[in-house]
């Protein structure tokens with residue numbers, strides 16, 4: 622079963638994926654990680670990717686798809702979750718050629734709530750733990766003791782910019798996959814969001 626996760630920045634995709642790991646075994650496909658893994662294998666494809674990234678270039682769609690096709694041949698589990706992919710119509714066209722998506726989870730969150738969350742977010746620079754300003758009274762990470770910081774790309778200007786791109790490029794995918802879209806209210810507590818997603822996956826079939 623193939624599941625795409627779609628939602629604006631701040632909607633809690635990462636938290637949901639972490640939670641799902643407690644309930645199912647699944648293959649997680651995230652493009653950034655996929656490319657890093659290929660580089661680490663030292664293959665010709667990996668060397669090409671490494672060159673592009675080191676030069677500060679975006680990895681072109683052909684290279685991304687080649688890497689993904691390779692990965693899709695060696696999956697261990699029945700469920701595959703695509704985190705943040707496809708991101709636009711170009712990517713959707715390509716992925717539709719090589720697999721059939723069964724469900725598209727749309728984590729629905731208003732732009733205002735997403736902004737509120739992102740501006741409230743603290744990230745540990747050491748272990749990556751994410752928390753909210755109102756939950757901690759110092760800048761010390763409760764998990765590892767590292768320093769909690771506001772990510773530099775979590776400014777109102779950069780958030781607005783990312784939203785514009787999302788609305789223009791990613792939103793049309795909900796139309797493309799309309800018959801397979803499952804809407805999940807991402808403004809609920811993380812536990813509720815997780816419980817709903819678990820139920821939907823269980824009930825599928």
Ligand SMILES: [Zn+2]
Nearest residue numbers: 745748762765
């Ligand atoms: Zn930490």
